[in-house]
Amino acid sequence: GESVGLHLPTLSVQEGDNSIINCAYSNSASDYFIWYKQESGKGPQFIIDIRSNMDKRQGQRVTVLLNKTVKHLSLQIAATQPGDSAVYFCAETGGGKLIFGQGTELSVKP
């Protein structure tokens, strides 16, 4: 069936380093992808999105890369800060509902 999954369930990085969070998706018909950040006790917070007609999109300190050939999505966070500590989810959609993966917990060491 359709699924979105993450390769690494936990990631620990040093403050100031760059972080890379990976995601695999299985539905080649999906045309829109979103990364969310979720802090404890809060709802998912939109970070950045990308459509299937793009390979890369940059935001403030974040970059999303999409490789449709291998159905892979990644989120790069530059100069990771303690405030970036959270669970990160990728989500895909082909219209309407979002399908989420399990999430990666990012821990930033000072």
Next chain:
Amino acid sequence: DTGVSQNPRHKITKRGQNVTFRCDPISEHNRLYWYRQTLGQGPEFLTYFQNEAQLEKSRLLSDRFSAERPKGSFSTLEIQRTEQGDSAMYLCASSSDRAPQHFGDGTRLSIL
């Protein structure tokens, strides 16, 4: 605050009772979604509305669950005869043609 608002934030109830949650979306968003999230998992889709029309329901949404969006603005999610397995975080999101889904902070339901 112009984000998605959910009430209550926490609900504790006894098994067998009925509960109702409310979601107020971002005002210019015409689509509204309900998701359920359990510990350590990503949110799972339950149902969604475009304006007042309920367009899709997940198989997760048993007969005990009902959602409404009577005027195309706020929405309610009711669970009848709650069971232990209903304990979860219930999340609401809204979107439009020009905006991706933005989530509220959810209602955490605990069944005693």
